[in-house]
Structure formats: C-alpha cells, structure tokens
Amino acid sequence: MTRSWNTMEDFEAFLNDGGIVEVDDAMPEDYRKAVFTFIEMHANSELMGGLTERDWIPKTPGLRHKMSVLAKTQDEIGHGHLLYMVAADMGIKTRTEMLEDLFAGKSRFHNVFHYKAETWGDQVAIAFLVDAAALASQQAVFKNCSYGPYRRILKRIISEEGFHMRLGEDRMMRIANGTDLQRELFQGALDRWFWPSLQLFGPDSKPGDLLLRWHIKSERNEVLRDRWVQKFVPLLQSYGFSVPCPDLTQDEDGRWDVGPIDWEPLKATLAQGGPDSKRRIEQAARNWERTQWVRTAMDELAVPA
Ligand SMILES: [Fe+2]
Ligand SMILES: [Fe+2]
Secondary structure: OOOEOOOHHHHHHHHHOOOOEOOOOEOOHHHHHHHHHHHHHHHHHHHHHHHHHHHOOOOOOOHHHHHHHHHHHHHHHHHHHHHHHHHHOOOOOOHHHHHHHHHOOOOOOOHHHHOOOOOHHHHHHHHHHHHHHHHHHHHHHHOOOOEHHHHHHHHHHHHHHHHHHHHHHHHHHHHHOOOHHHHHHHHHHHHHHHHHHHHOOOOOOOOOOHHHHOOOOOOOHHHHHHHHHHHHHHHHHHOOOOOOOOOOEEOOOOOEEOOOOOOHHHHHHHOOOOOOHHHHHHHHHHHHHHOHHHHHHHHHHOOOO
C-alpha cells in the first residue's frame, strides 16, 4: 500500500506518533534524501571497515585471532551489502553508482576508516574502541528509527556488531595481561585511536537537526559521546592504560571530562584529507577494478527474467 501525506506537518505528525515509513510510501523528498545519505554513508563505512579487516588477514598473529579476523571481515562486507541494497531501493542512486562515487572519492565514510592500522595493537584498539562506538551509534538509530527497511536491517547488523565488541574486549584483556611489550603495543595504539574513536560520534548535534527531528537518530551526538567516555575512560584505566587526554578531569560525582575536542582531524576526513584517505580510497578502487571479471561472469551467467 502506498501512503502519502499532504503536507510536511502531516508527515511529521505521523513520525511523532511512532509511524514507520516503508520504501513504497510517497515520502517527502527531503526525508528520502536525508535517509538515503545517512544509509549510504553507513554502507560505505562498513565496506571500508571490512577492507581494513581484510588487510589484516595475512598479518594477524596465530590461528585463533586469524579466524576471528576472517569472520569479522565477512561480517563487515555483509553489512555493506545489506545496506547498499536498502539504500538502492530508495531510488536515488543504484548500488553501482554508490560504489563508483565511493571509489572516486566523491562520497563519505566514517572518520576512523581514514586512518591506517599500523600494528596488531591498532587492530585490538579498533575492535575494542571503534566497534563499541559504532555499535552505540547504531543502537541509538535502531531504537527509534522511522525508516522501516533500515531499522529491520539494523537488527541483524547490531547483533553481529555486539560480537565484534566482545571480541575487542577479549583481545584487549589478553593484551592487558600479556608481556610488557604487548602492553606497550596496545598503549601506542590507544594513543593513536582514542581521539578518532571519540570523534566518530561527531560534534554536538545542532538545534533543529533533521535526523533527530525525523526520528532517524534518537539521541544527540554529545549524549552518545559522553556515554562512551564515561564507560571507556575508567575501563582503560582499570587495566592500567593511560588515556591520552592531557586535560582529563573527574568531577565530584565521578564523571569524566576529556577537555576541549579538536575537531580539525574529523573535518579533514570528511574532505577525504585524513592521514590515510588517499591510499585507502585508491586501494578500494583498484580492488573494484580487479574484480570486474567476477561481475562480468555473473552477468553473463544470469538467466534473463
Ligand atoms: Fe559492521
Ligand atoms: Fe564491526
């Protein structure tokens, strides 16, 4: 059934009542574009994150960890596939157009995937800090998301991201209980990844943020970011690691404050100018070209409808 709304006020009243929009509804174009852009960026981030994991398959130490990196790579690429399908169904860009824009450096993906994972310690920090931040953001969308197809697909994605976070905890505890060298390795990674992970939540939400107004996001960026800080600062310290915040303070209620946040690194990543943006995008584009033969073969095998 195709539903339509006469005015934006009617549509917003529907959303405020907990209404769920479906793909064949005649939704306002601004809403369609906002949801599409949000899902496209999520899809791109899953794909770029999956490619980072893939890079580590040959370098991962030991069979146990290697199996988990293989599984995580598969999960992240799978999340990308699901999200590109949901985004393509919105009729703004095809899946191929989205991928081509990504590889041409024309569309965005999360800041953390513009950095390079230098050591195994970085991979541990990514699974522990980045996956937890991504999971918190996705849970906040899932909780109250007004776009039905995205909400349903998030249920599956979130369940797998929960595993990634547990995997990160497990890796972190092993490294924390390891040798001095291992602890140093993780501390170095923490120094590199703490701030990008925190910045994944973005700057404070602006008043009138349409994603909040249209029930795509359910919580303000600063609320999610603060919750992450209150969890991870004491957790990292309890394992004997230092949090790389020179202005870190704790108030009398025990709440942590990381001090002023420099948003310039985040802005650089949004303009594809992060420390590893160029190499990452070029590598992904090369990968797309090299695998063209698979898509050609699949098209030739396809049975005409
Ligand atoms: Fe994922
Ligand atoms: Fe993940």
